[in-house]
Amino acid sequence: MSKTLFDKIWDAHVVTSSEGFPDVLYIDTQFIHEVTSPQAFDGLRKAGRKVLRPKQTVATADHNVPTWDQHLPIKEELSRYQVDMLGKNCKEFGIEFYGLGHPYQGIVHIIGPELGITRPGGTYVCGDSHTSTHGAFGAIAFGIGTSQVEQVLATQCLLQSRPKRMKIEVNGKLQFGVGAKDIILYIISQITAAGGTGYAVEYAGDTIRSLSMEGRMTICNMSIEMGARCGLIAPDETTFNYVKGREFAPKGEEWDKALAYWKTLYSDEDAQFDKVLSFKAEDIEPMITYGTNPGMGIGVTQHVPNTHDIDATEQLSYANSLKYMGLHDDQSMLGKEIDYVFIGSCTNARIEDLRQVANFLKGRKKADNVTVWVVPGSKQVEQQAIAEGLDKIFQAAGIPLREPGCSACLAMNEDKIPAGKYCVSTSNRNFEGRQGPNSRTFLASPLTAAAAAVTGKITDVRELLKEEELV
Template identity: 55%
Template sequence: MSKGTLFDKVWDLHTVGILPSGQTQLFIGLHLIHEVTSPQAFAMLRDRGLKVLYPERTVATVDHIVPTENQARPFADSLAEEMMQSLEQNCEEHQIRFYNVGSGSQGIVHVIAPELGFTQPGMTIACGDSHTSTHGAFGAIAFGIGTSQVRDVLASQTLALAKLKVRKVEVNGTLKPGVYAKDVILHIIRKLGVKGGVGYAYEFAGSTFEQMSMEERMTVCNMAIEGGARCGYVNPDEVTFDYLKGRDFAPKAGAWDKAVAWWQSLRSDTAAEYDDVVIFDAADIAPTITWGITPGQGIAINELVPTPEMLPADEQPIAAEAYRYMDLQPGQPIQGTKVDVCFVGSCTNGRISDLREAAKFAQGRQVAEGVKAFIVPGSERVKQQAESEGLDKIFVAAGFEWREPGCSMCLAMNPDKLEGRQLSASSSNRNFKGRQGSASGRTLLMSPAMVVAAAVTGQVSDVRELL
């Protein structure tokens, strides 16, 4: 029975039936695929003699393994080339729309689907990638899935899922200068924990989210998964509609007004019932940075690395592991920590607004000696837009490398990797051990503006001092 939340409404509209397991068989409106989690899924279809049921509901691109320096084919990495060829063949065989390198619209899957207008309110969206929660920014219910589930969606356009509870995460007030959407979600995860959202969908509500652009909302929803939530979403409003209007696959002409009326009806009712509500004040949020080995191990830039006694007993063992791995002492300031590599990009922060903000702080400054700093646009369209605005020239003049689109050093399934014990300031979403390609490499998550501040000072710095 619907409790009047957007989650309940969209779930109920897409329910095909209740399975003997008690799970819901949920229809998936949009299936996004890429080169890493799809080859085995297509092979499983072949083994069973199955076809893709609704190829028109599937959209493909390449992002994870794509090199960002030299994209000449065949790729130098033979495994990456093999994955590329596999996706190209599968899309051709099953007549799936595919945005390949050089198409003008290739990029990170969670960047291109919104910018092309595929992602719309009221949809159910699935992709074999953890950060599919990004699309919830539009008032969609979006899930990251595993390879066998990718097979299920290709074959049946449905998923077997247990219905989630809904937690309303309300943030009110105006963010202070130098504080961004990335800081908001890092703050929420720090407070609620990396397992706090298990079994929940997060509805991000309150005046702070209402004031955010669509790209800022995408940053927040992107990292809902890092707080343990299966998905996160924002109710659609005029900001959503303004962003979508005129995009390639958005409703056109007479269909537009009908679509908007329907999208508005999906918003959570004012009397909606939630399983939990938590409230934060935007005034309490400062530039936030991770110090440890989970996205929940975060502090404000002007705080000290927590001492064990400051933490709950169940968090102390992983904190002890983090101190050792990160070479940080309990009680030391995070500010002033020397950095080796600075990366702006990823499905969290590789959009045009992220690059514009980063360029503001790069302009007229120089990357510190001994620091490798690079900017990776989230898509070919983002790259083209940035170049038309001259952002690439600002970055290059400041000593940053300007790259081709791809996932890059978010997960290092490509040539962009940390080496040895290098410490990275990263605008991506995960700071797990070895995440950026070196088994002993270290990652500090922060906003793009904070990454640039680190790059030009050579150490973890407070971006507010550069304002």
């Protein structure tokens, strides 16, 4: 019987299945951090339970950590308490903890792949929406609630209902200056922030296959922003080459055995999906959001939609969104002055993202009116960036390289965008107050963010790249 990639992995992990009930799904690895795990550990204590398989739990501090002076005690009391508690909980329950100062510390969805923990065919969960990132390896990965975090710690299993399956194909050649972040922002703008609700989404097509692993992770990372349960991409040579040789990847005969299985992980040619969508790469230009959810995005040369063109049932919330953002109908986004640029988060803080931004910044300086934060996604990314001299390029542009953490993605730490200020951000959410109370966020790619950093306004990066080509 023909199967989708999702069904092949799901079926291989079902422990028990009963008609009318959720499946009992085995989880290969659970990632935990300081925000959604404390109550789960408390639940274990109250019930007198242990962590069933501590070696299949990966813990790191990321959401609350400062991105300056990580060798000093955390200043914010709640942040310090949560990070300290995670360390104590891990020690008590026998879980290795990649805390501040550890060479493997970093954003949870960046360290899993770079350490070779995330692999094709696996099941991965975390008390964090953007766990879908790991699906880029041809895996099932999704966010869970705190009670479910406890459930997996205690049993290494999870009660889950099988979602519907959707395939999104993107084919063709991308325009110059357009990347993975633009692809996913474009898709979400076309199907809305609720367009994937109830689905596991497989991304396919020659445009997707042409992406690096970093680009694929960016795509899958934002699956949740269209309401999807998870996103995944069939593994191929790009995947295998990325995983091979990493710290916790299989070695020797184990590698050969794993690789043979991974090569079977693809949707059969006649596999049935509940929904199939197709997009042309040529239609995608550098994207920018203008509203307060990731579906409110347009090409950077386009204008803000007119309220009267929006569905009547959504016009009031749409108008409120524009009011919050200080924008108006039919406004051009080009030339809109901004105050901050944030390059980081689990969406775009990998070494490839930093390389791309550094290459663009060579010979350029940030605009005087803009504060720019470049935050690597992990200690390994930070050290690699320093080894390659990227920190010196950033410094020459007037931008210091900070230390790893979630930073201004969600402002649960010291990095907050002030009220009323505009930030072009490479993160994944532009909700009201997401980057700080009453802050205003424009989501964009690393290149578009870098262009805003040097011009002080929303800019079509292709124009700057054309100038660069002519030099």
